[in-house]
Amino acid sequence: MEEVALIDIFSEINWAIIAPIIVIQGILLIVSLIDLVRIEKTNGPKWLWFIIVIFINIIGPIIYFIFGRRQD
Amino acid sequence: MQWMTLFKKELLENIRNLKWIWVPLVMILIATMDPVSSYYLPQIIDAVGGMPEGTEFQLPDFTPSDVVMMSLSQISSIGVLIIVLMSMGTIAGERKSGVSELVLVKPVSYTNYITAKWAAVLLLTLTALALGMLSSWYYVNLLFGELSFGTLLQIIFFYGLWLALVVSLSIFYNTLLKIPGLVAFLTIATILVMKLITTIFSHLLEWSPNNISGYINQMLVSGSVPSELTGAAMVTIVMIILLVASSIYMFKSKEMAN
Amino acid sequence: MALLTVNNLTKNYDGKSAVNEINFQFQPGKCIALIGPNGAGKTTTLRMLSGLIKPTSGSVTFSGMKQNDDIRKYIGYLPQYPVFYAWMTGKEFLVYVGRLAHLSKEEANKRTEILLERVGLTEAKNRRIGKYSGGMKQRLGIAQAMIHHPKLLMLDEPVSSLDPLGRREVLTLMEELKEDMTILFSTHILGDADEVSDELLLLHEGQIVESGSMEELRHKYQTAKIELGFQDNLANYHTKIGNLPSVVTCSMDRNTIHVTATDILSARKEILAAASQEEWPLTSFAINRASLEDMFMKAVSN
Numbered sequence: 138m139e140e141v142a143l144i145d146i147f148s149e150i151n152w153a154i155i156a157p158i159i160v161i162q163g164i165l166l167i168v169s170l171i172d173l174v175r176i177e178k179t180n181g182p183k184w185l186w187f188i189i190v191i192f193i194n195i196i197g198p199i200i201y202f203i204f205g206r207r208q209d
Numbered sequence: 210m211q212w213m214t215l216f217k218k219e220l221l222e223n224i225r226n227l228k229w230i231w232v233p234l235v236m237i238l239i240a241t242m243d244p245v246s247s248y249y250l251p252q253i254i255d256a257v258g259g260m261p262e263g264t265e266f267q268l269p270d271f272t273p274s275d276v277v278m279m280s281l282s283q284i285s286s287i288g289v290l291i292i293v294l295m296s297m298g299t300i301a302g303e304r305k306s307g308v309s310e311l312v313l314v315k316p317v318s319y320t321n322y323i324t325a326k327w328a329a330v331l332l333l334t335l336t337a338l339a340l341g342m343l344s345s346w347y348y349v350n351l352l353f354g355e356l357s358f359g360t361l362l363q364i365i366f367f368y369g370l371w372l373a374l375v376v377s378l379s380i381f382y383n384t385l386l387k388i389p390g391l392v393a394f395l396t397i398a399t400i401l402v403m404k405l406i407t408t409i410f411s412h413l414l415e416w417s418p419n420n421i422s423g424y425i426n427q428m429l430v431s432g433s434v435p436s437e438l439t440g441a442a443m444v445t446i447v448m449i450i451l452l453v454a455s456s457i458y459m460f461k462s463k464e465m466a467n
Numbered sequence: 468m469a470l471l472t473v474n475n476l477t478k479n480y481d482g483k484s485a486v487n488e489i490n491f492q493f494q495p496g497k498c499i500a501l502i503g504p505n506g507a508g509k510t511t512t513l514r515m516l517s518g519l520i521k522p523t524s525g526s527v528t529f530s531g532m533k534q535n536d537d538i539r540k541y542i543g544y545l546p547q548y549p550v551f552y553a554w555m556t557g558k559e560f561l562v563y564v565g566r567l568a569h570l571s572k573e574e575a576n577k578r579t580e581i582l583l584e585r586v587g588l589t590e591a592k593n594r595r596i597g598k599y600s601g602g603m604k605q606r607l608g609i610a611q612a613m614i615h616h617p618k619l620l621m622l623d624e625p626v627s628s629l630d631p632l633g634r635r636e637v638l639t640l641m642e643e644l645k646e647d648m649t650i651l652f653s654t655h656i657l658g659d660a661d662e663v664s665d666e667l668l669l670l671h672e673g674q675i676v677e678s679g680s681m682e683e684l685r686h687k688y689q690t691a692k693i694e695l696g697f698q699d700n701l702a703n704y705h706t707k708i709g710n711l712p713s714v715v716t717c718s719m720d721r722n723t724i725h726v727t728a729t730d731i732l733s734a735r736k737e738i739l740a741a742a743s744q745e746e747w748p749l750t751s752f753a754i755n756r757a758s759l760e761d762m763f764m765k766a767v768s769n
Contacts, residue, residue, distance in 0.1 A: 154245060154248075154348070154351065154352070155245065157241075157344075158238065158241055158242075158245060161234055161237055161238055162238065164230075164234060165231060165234045165235070165238070168227060168230055168231065168234075169231070172227055177597070195235070195238055198231065199231070199235055199291065202227065202228075202231045202295075203291075203294045203295060206226065206227075210566075210569075211566070211567060211569065214563065214566040214567055215567070218563055222552070222554065225554050226554065306550050307546070307548060307549075307550035308550040308551060308552060310519065310546050310549075310550070311546070311549060311550070311551065311564065311608075311611060312564070312567065313519065314517050314518065314519055314539060314542075314544045314546075315539060315564055315567040315568045315615070316537045316539040316540045316567070316568055316569065316615075317539075317567050
């Protein structure tokens with residue numbers, strides 16, 4: 138039932154409104170992934186940060202930038 | 210000249226560690242989430258199964274000012290948290306690692322060192338706030354009706370003062386302590402205690418900086434700047450100056466070796 | 468005129484003194500080693516001289532320094548564990564600290580290139596400091612300390628944390644630098660002090676227990692010994708040497724005879740005379756001068 142409802146909501150959405158937000162989320166995700174690939178060391182295992190960044194929407198990249206990135 | 214050298218180094222560092230990318234992006238997301246989700250609230254409710262039969266629940270009609278205040282309240286919570294976390298190590302971290310020793314053994318003025326750090330964090334914070342509110346304003350105009358650009362600028366200006374106070378608090382604790390996590394904790398704790406005191410002594414502390422967003426709301430409703438907002442803005446500016454001045458004083462009198 | 472004069476310099480931490488009323492001065496152009504065991508107060512002393520910490524009492528003056536002048540203009544300081552901005556390149560860091568020391572943009576750039584060349588980092592100048600080795604960081608540390616033409620270069624344990632290769636790099640660099648500037652460095656490794664310094668300051672429990680030039684101290688603490696190696700029959704010569712007029716003690720172990728004397732020169736004369744006359748089967752003859760270790764132990768025990 139939920140699936141059907143979700144399809145409904147997708148068709149009703151004006152993509153011009155949602156697109157910029159999705160794009161910004163995408164940039165955030167891509168920037169954090171690129172940084173994660175290039176950075177030498179992270180606080181904690183790198184693979185864990187990949188999982189966090191990819192699977193936790195928005196919050197993942199934020200906590201990576203704040204806590205995962207080594208500044209030294 | 211020395212000030213510019215220090216300031217430029219902060220900017221370069223925040224570009225290389227990507228703060229200049231992620232902080233504004235996150236602020237935009239925080240500020241736009243509520244305008245967009247409020248607009249789609251009926252569809253979202255439908256999608257998750259609709260209202261139970263027989264509930265008399267009228268979805269509110271949001272005015273532009275309601276929605277802009279939603280953005281502001283998101284920035285007040287998540288936004289402030291992010292600002293505090295991204296600034297918690299700006300001085301404390303340098304002292305913890307020891308790199309400040311190489312800098313401060315050069316003939317560097319402590320005033321320049323502190324104010325350059327303060328200005329660099331503030332510039333990033335205010336830019337992020339402006340971009341976030343600008344995108345919120347864009348959606349408000351698109352989905353909920355007109356809000357003048359002048360009003361937006363007023364909001365950014367007054368709310369920017371509040372965030373400048375948050376940044377100054379963070380810098381203050383940065384000069385006191387060497388542990389970034391503790392800096393963040395004390396900054397947040399101070400904001401919460403200020404809020405508590407403001408609530409308890411609300412009749413005495415009309416000009417408390419914590420009231421700024423409340424007065425911004427009043428401003429949106431009435432269409433003119435309430436006198437309390439001007440008062441709170443002045444108190445905020447004075448507090449910022451005091452915080453920065455005492456940061457410098459303490460940094461000078463403190464032994465950087467410890 | 469003395470370049471630096473230190474007067475009754477004292478530093479207390481929680482009532483305990485880390486450095487206790489030390490006095491010294493030195494001339495420009497020297498290389499001075501501040502020697503002492505860990506915890507003797509070497510770092511505290513250097514940090515006071517560099518302006519990083521304030522003395523509890525006492526004063527530090529440079530020749531030509533104005534009243535209330537910023538002492539940091541005159542010194543270059545390398546801490547024991549220098550930490551850099553890992554995200555900067557070596558070149559960026561030197562230009563940055565040069566600008567902080569009030570050099571113009573052009574000067575800072577010029578000086579950076581010269582110093583990079585001098586410490587052998589020209590090839591690595593555009594690499595991030597995070598990727599530098601320990602020896603390279605130490606050399607970059609020396610370069611940053613020299614960026615503003617300081618009157619005095621202070622190095623805190625410049626080689627003790629380095630591997631043998633890095634140690635050699637930095638000691639060689641110091642040998643070169645001391646040709647044209649005044650260096651004050653601390654170390655707990657006496658051999659390093661012996662190798663590069665002209666003058667010594669022996670620090671023990673926050674006090675200077677001895678100071679002077681290498682030669683002066685050697686002379687003062689001279690306990691020269693003669694060591695003799697023989698092909699065979701040590702015991703035979705042991706008695707003979709023991710009977711020589713200027714010999715005080717004479718001991719032997721498996722293949723060496725150790726001799727101390729009232730006057731080392733006459734002892735040498737007597738031994739060599741006897742040796743050539745009687746054709747002793749000598750394999751080695753050596754006069755050992757007092758080592759820094761010996762001096763230090765004596766100075767501390769006094």
